[in-house]
Amino acid sequence: MELALSLGGDNTPKPILFLEKSSSSSSSLHENKVNKDVGFCMVLGKACNEGEDEVGRKKRSRNHQEIRSSSIDPSLQLDLIPFSHGVSKNTSSQLSFPWLSQNLATEPAGLTSGPALDMTNRRQLVVVDEAEEGAALSSPNSEISSFQMNFPIYRNGKLINMKRDQCERDRDNNRWGNINNYSCSRISDEELDASARKKLRLTKEQSAFLEESFKEHNTLNPKQKLALAKQLNLRPRQVEVWFQNRRARTKLKQTEVDCEYLKKCCETLTEENKRLHKELQELRALKSSQPFYMQLPATTLTMCPSCERVVTTSAITTINTTTPATTTTTTVAASNTVALHNHKLISVMTK
DNA sequence: AGAACTCTTTCCTTTACTTCA
DNA sequence: CGTGAAGTAAAGGAAAGAGTT
Numbered sequence: 001m002e003l004a005l006s007l008g009g010d011n012t013p014k015p016i017l018f019l020e021k022s023s024s025s026s027s028s029l030h031e032n033k034v035n036k037d038v039g040f041c042m043v044l045g046k047a048c049n050e051g052e053d054e055v056g057r058k059k060r061s062r063n064h065q066e067i068r069s070s071s072i073d074p075s076l077q078l079d080l081i082p083f084s085h086g087v088s089k090n091t092s093s094q095l096s097f098p099w100l101s102q103n104l105a106t107e108p109a110g111l112t113s114g115p116a117l118d119m120t121n122r123r124q125l126v127v128v129d130e131a132e133e134g135a136a137l138s139s140p141n142s143e144i145s146s147f148q149m150n151f152p153i154y155r156n157g158k159l160i161n162m163k164r165d166q167c168e169r170d171r172d173n174n175r176w177g178n179i180n181n182y183s184c185s186r187i188s189d190e191e192l193d194a195s196a197r198k199k200l201r202l203t204k205e206q207s208a209f210l211e212e213s214f215k216e217h218n219t220l221n222p223k224q225k226l227a228l229a230k231q232l233n234l235r236p237r238q239v240e241v242w243f244q245n246r247r248a249r250t251k252l253k254q255t256e257v258d259c260e261y262l263k264k265c266c267e268t269l270t271e272e273n274k275r276l277h278k279e280l281q282e283l284r285a286l287k288s289s290q291p292f293y294m295q296l297p298a299t300t301l302t303m304c305p306s307c308e309r310v311v312t313t314s315a316i317t318t319i320n321t322t323t324p325a326t327t328t329t330t331t332v333a334a335s336n337t338v339a340l341h342n343h344k345l346i347s348v349m350t351k
Numbered sequence: 352a353g354a355a356c357t358c359t360t361t362c363c364t365t366t367a368c369t370t371c372a
Numbered sequence: 373c374g375t376g377a378a379g380t381a382a383a384g385g386a387a388a389g390a391g392t393t
Contacts, residue, residue, distance in 0.1 A: 200381080201369065219361080241382060244361075249380085251362090357392075366383075372376095 202242070206232045210239070214246050 202210070209232055213220075220228065220243055222236075229236040 202381080222359090238381080240360090242380095244363095245380065245382085247361085248363075355393085358390085360387100360389085362385105362387085364383100364385085366381100368379100368381080370377100370379080372378105 202234075202238075206234065210242050210246070214243065218247055218250070219243065 210228070213224075213228060217224075220239065225236050225239050225243075228234075229239045232239070
């Protein structure tokens with residue numbers, strides 16, 4: 001039984017009423033765990049979201065459309081459930097909030113949600129979705145006042161006007177355990193110090209599992225993300241961020257490999273360039289010292305069969321055969337070339 | 352049909368936190 | 373014990389794509 005305070009957006013005043021959860025047509029996380037707890041349910045309807053009507057709300061989330069359409073009243077519902085039986089009492093506050101991981105352990109497992117959802121799976125998704133929604137909207141650390149509303153939001157002492165998705169990220173952060181970190185809320189100065197962003201390290205098991213998932217597909221669709229998050233007891237946002245960072249790391253590594261490869265290519269080409277320059281200089285020197293030979297029509301192209309490099313042994317050969325005077329120089333050059341390549345050269349003589 | 356708008360997702364950059372040498 | 377480097381979780385913004393009006 002919940003005390004529901006409804007600030008309905010339909011401009012029709014809704015009375016504060018007690019909801020008998022067990023008889024509620026909607027499925028909720030609380031319903032699974034608690035039957036007779038007295039709660040406080042605050043419904044913030046469309047009036048809280050300026051200009052957004054029923055249709056606008058329907059399009060809010062493409063991915064959750066089918067889930068939410070079968071869900072309860074889509075208006076914002078703030079559940080302030082102070083007590084519940086059958087949940088962990090380890091929390092110092094004695095409050096049982098669904099964003100706490102130990103409470104989520106009782107959620108139905110096995111989120112399987114393919115494109116064609118059967119009614120069983122659909123219902124499971126509804127339960128999880130509502131649980132998340134409910135949890136998301138009821139951070140114990142903050143009066144989540146900004147979601148779908150234009151309430152002032154304070155962060156690190158500054159008044160900010162948070163966008164919806166940012167607020168959603170924040171409520172996501174606040175949802176499960178990071179409740180002291182950083183919130184779209186009005187918080188006191190003491191809390192501000194403690195509200196610095198805390199980074200929690202994933203466990204080895206979680207990292208390994210995520211790694212395995214990444215090997216299968218490096219991007220996740222929303223359903224996979226939800227299932228993975230549930231399986232690892234992480235927030236979907238955490239899974240999302242992990243995959244983002246993982247993709248970035250992969251890309252960075254690939255870039256490094258590419259960079260290394262290009263560096264080697266560059267070195268090889270530089271060497272080749274030097275060699276060609278040297279050969280060109282030799283040929284020019286030859287030309288200036290022996291202009292007579294340049295009038296000879298004969299040229300020889302020599303191609304290395306393995307590297308397909310055209311070398312200039314041709315002229316050398318020609319010179320060698322035609323002018324005994326230059327034999328010494330040219331033969332040395334040719335032998336160097338052959339030694340450099342260390343394999344057989346095919347000579348093509350053109351006349 | 353297409354422009355305008357909204358929403359979601361991904362990528363990229365930066366920040367902040369943790370771990371380790 | 374302090375410090376810097378490396379690794380990484382997370383924030384925030386831009387851009388793209390898809391759906392809606």
